[in-house]
Amino acid sequence: MADQKEKKYLKPLPVIDEETRPWWEALQRHELYVQKCRDCGDLRYHPRAQCTSCLSPRTEWVRCSGRGKVYTFTATYQNQGAGFREALPYIMAWVELDEGVKMLTNLVECRPEEAEIGMPVEVVYEDVTPQVTLAKFRPAR
Amino acid sequence: MSLTRKACVAGVYEHPTRFAPDKSMFQIAAESIRGALHDCGLTIKDVDGLAMAGIGMSGMGILGFCDYMNLNPNYVDSTSIGGSSFVAHTAHAAAAIAAGLCEVCVVAFGSTIASYRGPTGAGGGGGDTCDQFEIPFGPTTVGSYAMVAQRHIHEYGTTPEQLAEVAVTMRLHASMNPVAKYRNPITVEDVLASRVISSPLHLLDCCIISDGGGALVITSAERARNLKKKPVYILGTGEAVRHAARGQRDFLDIAAAQSGKLAFERSGVKHADIDMAMIYDSFTITVVSTLENLGFCKPGEGGAFVSGGRLRFDGEFPINTDGGGLSSNHPMMRGMFLVIEATKQLRGECGPRQVKDCRIALVHGTGGSLGLRHSGATLILSNQ
Ligand SMILES: [Zn+2]
Numbered sequence: 171m172a173d174q175k176e177k178k179y180l181k182p183l184p185v186i187d188e189e190t191r192p193w194w195e196a197l198q199r200h201e202l203y204v205q206k207c208r209d210c211g212d213l214r215y216h217p218r219a220q221c222t223s224c225l226s227p228r229t230e231w232v233r234c235s236g237r238g239k240v241y242t243f244t245a246t247y248q249n250q251g252a253g254f255r256e257a258l259p260y261i262m263a264w265v266e267l268d269e270g271v272k273m274l275t276n277l278v279e280c281r282p283e284e285a286e287i288g289m290p291v292e293v294v295y296e297d298v299t300p301q302v303t304l305a306k307f308r309p310a311r
Numbered sequence: 312m313s314l315t316r317k318a319c320v321a322g323v324y325e326h327p328t329r330f331a332p333d334k335s336m337f338q339i340a341a342e343s344i345r346g347a348l349h350d351c352g353l354t355i356k357d358v359d360g361l362a363m364a365g366i367g368m369s370g371m372g373i374l375g376f377c378d379y380m381n382l383n384p385n386y387v388d389s390t391s392i393g394g395s396s397f398v399a400h401t402a403h404a405a406a407a408i409a410a411g412l413c414e415v416c417v418v419a420f421g422s423t424i425a426s427y428r429g430p431t432g433a434g435g436g437g438g439d440t441c442d443q444f445e446i447p448f449g450p451t452t453v454g455s456y457a458m459v460a461q462r463h464i465h466e467y468g469t470t471p472e473q474l475a476e477v478a479v480t481m482r483l484h485a486s487m488n489p490v491a492k493y494r495n496p497i498t499v500e501d502v503l504a505s506r507v508i509s510s511p512l513h514l515l516d517c518c519i520i521s522d523g524g525g526a527l528v529i530t531s532a533e534r535a536r537n538l539k540k541k542p543v544y545i546l547g548t549g550e551a552v553r554h555a556a557r558g559q560r561d562f563l564d565i566a567a568a569q570s571g572k573l574a575f576e577r578s579g580v581k582h583a584d585i586d587m588a589m590i591y592d593s594f595t596i597t598v599v600s601t602l603e604n605l606g607f608c609k610p611g612e613g614g615a616f617v618s619g620g621r622l623r624f625d626g627e628f629p630i631n632t633d634g635g636g637l638s639s640n641h642p643m644m645r646g647m648f649l650v651i652e653a654t655k656q657l658r659g660e661c662g663p664r665q666v667k668d669c670r671i672a673l674v675h676g677t678g679g680s681l682g683l684r685h686s687g688a689t690l691i692l693s694n695q
Contacts, residue, residue, distance in 0.1 A: 184443030204558070215558035216444040222557055242465070242562060242682070244457035245510040246449060254449045262448050264458060264562070264682075271558030274683070276448050282510060287465040304447050 179298050181253030186302075192231070193217045197303040200295040202234040204269050215271040236293035237310060238267040245282035261285055265307050279308035315578060318405035319535035319542035320692065322351030322528035323651040329492045329521040329640055332426035336365055337379045339421030339524035344380070347526035352539035353415060360386035360407060360416030360529075362400035366424055366643050376419075386413035392552070393678020394591060397527070397646035398688035402548030404529040414530060418650075421524035422642030441555075445683060453517055453594070455680035457509040460596035462562050464511060466611065471511055473614035474595040475502035478515050478637050480622045481592060485634025487624070487664040492521050493638045502595075516595040518636035518645075525647040527654075543654045546671075547578025547691040554684035566687025567604035567675055574689035575606075580671060582607060585691075587656055587666040588628070589649035591677040592635040598622075601675055605689070624664045632656060632664045646676035650690065657694040670694055 186194050193216070196203050205214050207221035208228035220227045243263035249255060261277040263285070277285055278294060290310035297303045324346025326339055340363070348354060361384040363373045373389040376382075386407045390399050397418050404416035463469045479499055485491035497515060505514035535542035551569035553560065575582070588607075592598050599613035607628065608616040616628075624632045631637075633652040636645045653672040655661050671693045679685035 181449070182446040184447055186443060187440055189440065190443065213558070216441070216555075218440070242458045242462035244454045244461055244512075245507075246451060246454050246457075247506070247510075248453070248508045249449055249451050251449065251451075257449070260449055262450060262454050262458070272555070272560070273558060274445050274448055274450070274555075287461065298447075302447075 179253070180256065183299065183302055189219050190217050194302065197295060197305055200303070202236050202293055202305050203231045204234055204267065204271055206230045206232050213269065213271050215267070215273050232269060235268050238265045238291055238307070240277070240285065240287050240289045240291060241266040241272050242287055243277060243285050245285065263307070265291055276306045277308065278306045284309070313577065314405050314409055314548065315546050316532055316544045317409035318529055318545050319532050320401070320527055320545065320650060320654045321530045321535040321538050321542055322347040322353065322540065323654045324350055324526050325490070325648060325651045326421070326524040327490045328523060329490070330425055331423055331522045334423065336367070336421040336423055337376055339423070339522070340376065340419040340526070341380060343421065343524045343526035344417055344419050347417065347528045350540060351528050353528060357415045358382065358384065358417050360384050360404060360413030362388035362390070362404055362416060362418045363420065364389060364391040364396035364400070364644070365420055366422055384413065386416060392686035394593065394644040395646045395676030395678035395686045395688040396644060398649060398674055398676035398690055399550050399686070401527060401529060401545065401650055401690055402550065402688065405545045405548065408529065408531050414534065416529045418527040418529065418647070420526070420644065420647045422644065423522045424643045425520045425522045450680070450683060451509060452680055453509040453512055455682035456594040456596055457512045458682035459562050459600060460511050460594070463596060463600060466563065467614065469599065469614035471503055472499050473618055474516055474599060475499040477592065477595040477598045477617050477622065478502050480620070481631055481635040481637040484624060484632050484664055485638035488634045488639055491634040491639035492519055512594055512596070518593045518641040519638065521640040521642055523640045523642040525651050527647070527650055541658050541694060543657045544693050544695070545690060546580060546693050547574040547576070548689065549573025549577065550686065550688045552684065552686050562682060563600065563610065565600055565604045565681060566677070566685055567601045567689065570687040570689040571605035571675065574673070574691050578691040580691050584671050585673045586669045586671050587632065587653070588630045588673040588675070589653045590630050590675050591645065591649065592631055592637050593641070593677060595637070597677055597681065598630070600681070601677065605673070605675060624666055629666045632661060632666060644678070646678070646688065649674045649676055653692055657692060
């Protein structure tokens with residue numbers, strides 16, 4: 171079953187490195203985190219090993235509520251890339267999390283004409299392969 | 312050290328091809344170099360600097376071109392920051408010449424992206440650690456710019472009609488350029504009726520895809536004075552990068568704000584002094600957002616600024632008189648052609664599309680993806 175699912179998933183998968191692995195492992199548990207610098211308090215998405223404001227390596231993981239709003243989006247009608255051509259049209263968006271940082275994602279369970287900047291959204295976890303879960307967002311319920 | 316008037320664009324050549332399935336990228340670049348050297352009366356023996364970037368030419372591609380051309384330059388620059396690369400190369404060459412690192416630097420480009428027929432702009436990135444947070448979601452080049460357009464419309468009330476006016480003006484200019492790929496006039500209605508590629512951008516809001524190439528010869532002001540063509544002086548330069556800024560970016564603040572400010576400060580030129588501009592038009596939104604960020608109008612006023620024929624060759628603020636990437640050519644990178652057309656305008660060589668009394672021109676290149684990460688490079692050029 172797992173093998174079958176892996177074969178069916180055509181879109182590119184993230185190439186996860188040791189620096190970002192904890193974040194991806196949290197998604198597998200259906201948990202979303204952003205990072206906060208223990209020294210200067212700066213928030214950051216996506217995760218990385220040091221604070222870009224003060225270069226401190228002392229990092230705190232902040233569990234997100236999974237809620238936010240659409241900062242901007244686009245409904246894509248043309249992409250010949252494998253996996254995407256089968257999914258047209260799909261919505262790509264920058265979502266601003268309630269915690270205060272923006273992340274690139276897809277809006278799901280939402281038709282292009284329903285999408286709006288400022289729209290409240292909530293996270294949904296898509297287990298696309300046994301190793302990879304993606305954080306996507308749907309209109310908040 | 313001020314760079315002002317230390318170096319010049321002495322020779323330029325735009326390869327006339329828009330489709331060249333029978334040629335290699337290197338061949339197009341080499342033919343362009345021959346044309347640019349011929350333009351100013353120098354020979355390949357005079358060349359001691361080389362700057363280059365291209366599709367499939369990242370990393371060490373410039374070594375292959377030195378081999379192909381049997382060149383042994385004293386100065387090499389393979390800065391690869393997308394379509395703005397050649398604008399940045401021009402600035403770097405000017406600095407290198409002013410510092411005595413070389414005397415005659417050729418900036419060259421050749422591309423066969425259209426005849427290659429593969430998918431272009433489908434995203435995928437360069438394999439760095441940032442890509443894992445983007446590629447699963449289907450970013451395309453158009454989609455990235457479309458997200459900036461959507462935000463611009465939301466925040467400022469910019470209309471799709473205003474964006475379309477940019478494409479209409481570029482097509483008017485292309486109709487006066489014998490080598491432009493698309494020369495039939497279009498209307499705002501045509502743009503809005505064309506299919507949506509990535510909302511809110513329609514097909515005609517997007518640059519075309521062509522093969523092509525070109526070359527520039529940059530040399531010292533002293534040497535340029537004795538060459539065949541009237542020298543075009545480099546007055547000021549700037550470059551910058553914008554990206555997601557750890558999730559805290561304002562997407563309407565683009566690299567042009569930083570690179571433009573530097574170029575104006577370094578040249579001592581005021582906005583009102585600019586007679587024409589070459590503004591990278593990968594998409595209609597690129598032009599609107601760039602004009603705001605360069606300070607030609609206030610944030611939010613870009614839509615109104617591009618309306619009413621202001622951008623026409625005979626309007627108040629002529630831009631992209633060659634027809635731009637929206638209509639003339641776009642071999643995936645077009646910074647080269649921005650410098651070429653600005654130089655020709657400053658020399659008065661543009662025939663029916665010539666801007667009257669053109670003395671100072673601004674060139675701005677954008678490279679990469681506006682809604683993910685991108686570069687900006689600005690040049691201010693003068694014929695005096
Ligand atoms: Zn810090």
